[in-house]
Amino acid sequence: MHITGRIRPGLKVLKRALAQNAKASNIYNRGLAAGVGFKAIESALEKAGFKGSLVPKNEPFFSVWPKEFKNPQAAERILEVYGEQREGDPVKRLYRFPVVFLHSDPRRMILTRYECYTASGLKYRSxxxxxxxxxxxxGEIPKRNGRVVRLSTGVPEVVRGTCVPEECPEFQGNLCKRRSHVIVSIPGATNAVEFVEIPTGSFYSVEQLQGTLNDVASVCGGTIPMEVQLGYKGYPIFWMSKVTESVSRVDWETGERSRTKQILARMDAEIEMAHLISLAETAAARIQSMRQRLLPPIVQTSKEVLSLAHEPASRLEDYIPATVKTEGPEPVPSQEPTEPPLRADPQPAEPKSAAQATEIPEPGIDVAAEAPGTTVPELRKQLSGLCNTIGLQPETILRYGNLRFGEGWGRKADSLKKLLEAIHLAMLQDDVDGLIAEIHDTIQEAQNRAS
Incomplete structure (x- = not known):
């Protein structure tokens, strides 16, 4: 996933031993004024001989540094739309802002793993x-004849073993830590390709965030569809903020437990229960209706069908070719006159009124009636064109078709029509992203069953 910027949950300040050092203070203050972010400030301090000079400090706001965004204007937009300048503070800060997650599954909305960093970057991860x-x-960089071999794909990764923090020397030495990454889009401030990461190492913050997601998902049947995240009348339901709470703290040197106040990142679901249930039922009904009306039950397939390495008989060109050619000569219409069909009612049909003659029918999902041609080659060509339009990869639609209709679906008009109908319906309802997500979820579920 392409991360374009980071919003930090707090600040980093100079250690007490360096707070009175004029040289270190000048470097730190210049970095703050330039908005380069704490990573760059820390690097500058290390070059000046001050190693490990910054420590985290919680504040009631989030830190947004333009230099930590690939497009600094994105950081400026976030502060412009959601920033606040509170009394006594001359700087506009980010205290509260909405977020939209890229997945509907709450288990995939927050990435949590163990990470061990060194001066050169990430060394180990779980x-x-x-x-x-x-x-x-x-892994080790290979050598040949005493010289390092240049690798076209970079240094390979290797599995060191099972990650057991209680037995890990890096974790016990406080070199490896449990970190979480919340990757979101900020409605009204970031565009479709600007994904923002909110990293945090706070167990209590992540526990609260995940609990909020699980609570909302339980009302929505296990997932949180995008129409639910966007909320009632387009008002996003998930809002990030900071709160001060009393939490339990363990002194890992003595084992003593105590309670202390901490400023934690928090996420609230700002929607009434009635509206949440209504949105959840609407989303569930739409998905169920699409499945029942457009698609047959999933055909159980073997593992070979799920593999990307298709046999020649299952090449993509056999299903959705880029150009369609019909074999044999074009059929010549018969010149013999045909008798009109017998009518049960000899009375002529009543002429349509002018209003009826110009009336535009409601858009339907009968692609066969709307399409200029309904032969199998023409349907293939239409499906290939629609997939290119909405950004579906040919391999993806091939595997999805195999799961829904079985092998050989691309040679059958009925299966081609049903896929065309599903895409047309998603385009009419402005829900192409939902359809693509449904297709990928179906493929993933089949892979899980096969494994």
């Missing part, structure tokens, strides 16, 4: 594979 948490690191 990763979930088949229900097991593994420690992933960089």
């Amino acid at each position: 990763e979930e594979r088949n229900g097991e948490r593994l420690c992933i690191g960089k």
Whole structure:
């Protein structure tokens, strides 16, 4: 996923030992004034001989630095739309803002993993594979005849073993920490390709965020569709803010437990229960209606069908070719006159009124009636064109068609029409993103079953 910027949950300040150092203070203050972000400030301090000079400090606002965005104007838009200048503070700060998640599954909305950083960057990280948490690191760079071999794909990753923090020397030495990454879009301030990351290492913040997502998802049947996230009358339901709470703290040197106040990132669902239930029911009804009206039950397929490496008989060109040619000569219409069909009612049909003659029918989902041609080659060509229009990869639609209709679906007019109808309906309802997500979810579920 392409991250274009980061919103920090707090600040970093100089350590007490360096707070009175004029050189360190000048570097720190110049970085703040330039808006370069704490990573750049820390790097400048290290070059000046002050290693490990910054420590985190919680504040009741989020930090937005233009230099931490690939497009600095995106940071300026966020502060312009949602920033506040509160009494006694000459700077506009980000205290509260809405977020929209890129997934409907609450389990995929927050990425949490263990990360070990060194001066050169990320050294180790954890990763979930088949229900097991593994420690992933960089492999050795190969050498040939005493010289380093240049790799076209970069340094390969290797599995160090199972990630068990209680047994990990890096974690016990406070070098590896549990970090979470919340990746969102900010409605009204970021565009379709500007994804913002909100990193946090606070267990309590992540627990509250995940709890809010799970509560909303439980009302919506396990997921949070985009129309629910956008809220009642287009008012987003999820809003980030900062709160001060009393939390439990453990001194890992002595094992003593105490309670202390902390400023934590928090997310609220700002919607009435009645409106939430209404949006959830509407979204569920739309998805169910689309499935029942347009698509047959999923055809159970073998693992080979789910593989990207198709046999020659299953090439994409056999299903949705870029250009369509019909074999054999074009049929010649018969010149023999045909008798008109017998009418049960000898009375002629009543002529239509002028209003009826000019009336435009309501848009339907009968693609066969609307399309200029309904032969299999013509339907293939239409489907290929629509997939290009909405951004569906040919391999994706091929695998989806195999799951829904079975192999050989591209040679059948009925299956082609149903896929065309589904795409046309999504375009009429301005829900192309929802259809694409449904297609990818179906493929993923089939892969999970096959594995």
